[in-house]
Amino acid sequence: xxxxxxxxxxxxQQWQVxxxxxxxxxxxxxxxxxxxxxxxxxxxxxxxGDMVPAPEMLAMMGIDSIFPLIGGHEGAGVVLEVGAxxxxxxxxxxVSASFVPACxxxxxxxxxxxxxxxxxxxxxxxxxxxDGTHRHFVRGEPVGLMAKxxxxxxxxxxxxxxxxxxxxxxxxxxxxxxxxxxxxGWGSATNRAAVAVGDTVVVVGIGGIGINAVQGAKMAGAxxxxxxxxxxxxxxxxxxxxxxxxxxxMEDAIFAIAGLTNGQMAxxxxxxxxxxxxxxxxxxxxxxxxxGTCVVTAIAPMTxxxxxxxxxxxxxxxxxxxxxxxxxxxxxxxxxxxxGLYREGQLKLDELIxxxxxxxxxxxxxxxxxxxxxxxxxxxx
Ligand SMILES: [Zn+2]
Ligand SMILES: [Zn+2]
Numbered sequence: 258x259x260x261x262x263x264x265x266x267x268x269x270q271q272w273q274v275x276x277x278x279x280x281x282x283x284x285x286x287x288x289x290x291x292x293x294x295x296x297x298x299x300x301x302x303x304x305x306g307d308m309v310p311a312p313e314m315l316a317m318m319g320i321d322s323i324f325p326l327i328g329g330h331e332g333a334g335v336v337l338e339v340g341a342x343x344x345x346x347x348x349x350x351x352v353s354a355s356f357v358p359a360c361x362x363x364x365x366x367x368x369x370x371x372x373x374x375x376x377x378x379x380x381x382x383x384x385x386x387x388d389g390t391h392r393h394f395v396r397g398e399p400v401g402l403m404a405k406x407x408x409x410x411x412x413x414x415x416x417x418x419x420x421x422x423x424x425x426x427x428x429x430x431x432x433x434x435x436x437x438x439x440x441x442g443w444g445s446a447t448n449r450a451a452v453a454v455g456d457t458v459v460v461v462g463i464g465g466i467g468i469n470a471v472q473g474a475k476m477a478g479a480x481x482x483x484x485x486x487x488x489x490x491x492x493x494x495x496x497x498x499x500x501x502x503x504x505x506x507m508e509d510a511i512f513a514i515a516g517l518t519n520g521q522m523a524x525x526x527x528x529x530x531x532x533x534x535x536x537x538x539x540x541x542x543x544x545x546x547x548x549g550t551c552v553v554t555a556i557a558p559m560t561x562x563x564x565x566x567x568x569x570x571x572x573x574x575x576x577x578x579x580x581x582x583x584x585x586x587x588x589x590x591x592x593x594x595x596x597g598l599y600r601e602g603q604l605k606l607d608e609l610i611x612x613x614x615x616x617x618x619x620x621x622x623x624x625x626x627x628x629x630x631x632x633x634x635x636x637x638x
Contacts, residue, residue, distance in 0.1 A: 444584015
């Protein structure tokens with residue numbers, strides 16, 4: 258079939274909306290009509306090159322380039338057709354994307370760590386994660402899909418492992434938000450940082466992920482939720498989602514946190530800036546108190562291997578630094594769980610959407626994100 262998709266042909270370029278061809282789904286694959294796609298910052302990391310593998314790494318992956326690439330890894334849609342062997346989905350089902358596949362059989366899936374599923378290794382380059390061949394073609398050549406989801410295409414052929422069935426009556430824009438930003442931010446606080454009742458929590462960077470770390474910390478019973486962002490609109494939003502204090506910079510916040518905590522500093526610090534650079538880690542660890550936890554959620558440039566961390570304090574003050582992908586949640590358990598909290602009025606989702614765009618307006622949406630105008634922009638097909 259033919260459909261329209263936003264394609265990136267290389268770094269530092271605009272998304273090109275053009276017609277693509279899609280082959281029918283094969284074994285274990287599903288043809289999805291995406292209805293909503295979130296404009297997450299991770300796709301922007303492909304544009305800037307932060308998340309584009311170096312030539313040596315591409316060679317190890319057996320490919321020359323990850324471009325051309327259809328973007329989008331946050332989304333929700335409706336199943337149009339299933340390939341042979343698909344058992345968990347049927348035509349007409351509503352689905353959430355899951356940018357980390359959950360095969361259900363690997364060591365990690367079987368031990369409650371679906372966010373680390375072995376199938377994720379295949380999502381960065383090459384063809385389908387099912388058999389490595391391509392189903393999507395642009396201008397006659399194979400085109401890759403971001404996270405093998407490609408929600409910036411109106412239709413996509415996706416592995417069954419990358420889709421989570423959701424209730425039909427849930428608004429699909431809310432489902433889309435939960436599929437990446439909400440789960441990642443909320444899980445960073447509630448799960449990876451394990452925020453406890455009475456904790457002082459700092460969230461650095463209030464975008465689509467950080468705002469949900471604020472929401473998760475509040476829900477987990479934090480006493481202080483301190484949100485840090487240079488943009489006033491985002492600090493105001495953070496207060497609506499449960500922040501108790503806001504600051505424009507880490508430098509401004511650090512003395513205030515000392516005052517609030519009698520010098521003990523934060524129990525949990527969650528790093529969700531737009532891009533993480535190693536020099537931010539020094540202040541992040543200074544804000545983390547004795548026995549405290551610093552969770553690194555944000556994406557850093559792939560080659561970033563230096564961080565300003567005082568190793569003496571790390572050991573002597575018994576601190577820990579933890580990475581996380583997908584908030585260390587399990588997509589098949591936690592996407593439905595978060596949507597259940599939304600249904601019961603306990604999780605804010607509608608309020609996260611700042612602006613809706615058509616696919617043709619995708620570059621406007623990313624420009625607004627770069628300018629700090631959006632908590633979350635979404636494409637509605
Ligand atoms: Zn994302
Ligand atoms: Zn797995």
